[in-house]
Amino acid sequence: MLTTPEDLKFSSHNESETVAIARKLAVALKPGDVVALYGELGAGKSVFCRAILRALGVTDEALPSPTFAIIQEYQGENCQVAHMDWYRLGDADEIEMLGVRDFFQPPWIALIEWPERAAFMLQDHVIRVRISPDLKDPDLRNIEVERA
């Protein structure tokens, strides 16, 4: 169970361990929460997000990467979930057009990959997940969850 304030560190040795860690976070999420995921290309942000989507009760067969659409919207069991990837986000006008802020309040839970592309959009209460690949072991990840 995650409470505030808390800072948790995990080691993941493979994709399924990352899924298990994401599920632990998911049980503590509530509508209005914003999860920002940091980590280089291929770190495992999408793996982590898809595990959260499943844990929140999203039953869609396909969970496509939001890289091109920027936002994918889902119906969870007791919430709606917006999975975002800001990697290709353009200027401030595009951010306004997408109405990103609407997803930062109930009934939404927002999951954001590449949040640093528009860091100014994030509020104080964001939950930060940092995924760092190991330099030697290609499957090892250090995962840090920081709930401000």
Ligand SMILES: Nc1ncnc2c1ncn2[C@@H]1O[C@H](COP(=O)(O)OP(=O)(O)OP(=O)(O)O)[C@@H](O)[C@H]1O
């Ligand atoms: N311990 C691990 N945890 C998560 N993914 C792992 C792990 N070990 C290997 N992988 C692999 O790393 C890749 C992670 O890809 P993923 O698309 O989740 O990265 P990403 O951080 O979303 O990248 P991008 O910035 O391009 O969106 C997958 O191919 C996955 O199988």
Ligand SMILES: [Mg+2]
């Ligand atoms: Mg991704």
